[in-house]
Amino acid sequence: MNMKIQTVFVAGALAFAVFTGCKTPCDCCTADGAVALFDGNGLDAFRSYKADTLPPGWAVEGDVLHVLPTKGGDLMTKEQFEDFELSYEWKTSPGGNSGVIYKVLETKGLAWHTGFEAQILDDAVHGDGKNPKTSSGALYALVAPNAKKKLKPVGEWNTAKIIVKGTHGEHWLNGEKIVEYEQAARSWRRSSPRASSRRSTTPRRRSAR
Incomplete structure (x- = not known):
């Protein structure tokens, strides 16, 4: 990536x-x-x-x-x-798997144990692409992208955006809002937001604002 x-x-x-x-x-x-x-x-x-x-x-x-x-x-x-x-902006190699993790607590376990993840994935090749809730752009394992999701071919740059305002969150991909959620459920109660990125499989990232 x-x-x-x-x-x-x-x-x-x-x-x-x-x-x-x-x-x-x-x-x-x-x-x-x-x-x-x-x-x-x-x-x-x-x-x-x-x-x-x-x-x-x-x-x-x-x-x-x-x-x-x-x-x-x-x-x-x-x-x-x-x-x-x-x-x-991000792009990945064939089979690539990565993500941007936010709302992370540095307590026990790994970053993704407490953080929310905007998934970065080659949906066509990686196994997680078969499940909408773990496909590229998803709020990993929680919210699947909607029908507006348009992923660029592997090797081309995608533009992405994460918006967090209090308990409200959004994921955008290539100019479209594809995930929107409210952090209301007990299992979603995570504070002290911190973001990170993880995994390998030659992912690449560029320009963000």
Whole structure:
């Protein structure tokens, strides 16, 4: 998977979010009030889940963030965002499986044990693509994308957006809102949002705001 990350809109108190590429939020502010994220130059604003060091499975090539084959790992920001809008572009290799995880608690277990995940997947090849609730763009294992979902072919860039405002959440893919939910059920009660990304299978990411 490849991804480019640029900015995230922040409202309210801070909680953790993913892919910040600036030393401080003020360094990253744009004219429209957004906070710039990964700038393509390094990973100084990131760390691993439950660790101060970086995971070995990530690399920056040009302005693109790559997950290395067979390695992966959770890449998390040091800064926090609570209500936010995170936009990004991503593409993956055949069979690719990754995701953006948010509302993560650094307690016990892995990041995806407590966080919500916007799935990134090659639906046509990976087994999770057979189940709508675990297909690309889904709120993983909880909410399937609606009929507006239009996934680009493997190797082409998809645009995506995650919106969180209090208990309300949305996933967007290629200009369409494909998931909308309210975090109301007891089993969905997760606080202190923090986002991360995980897994390998050569995913790539680029630009987000």
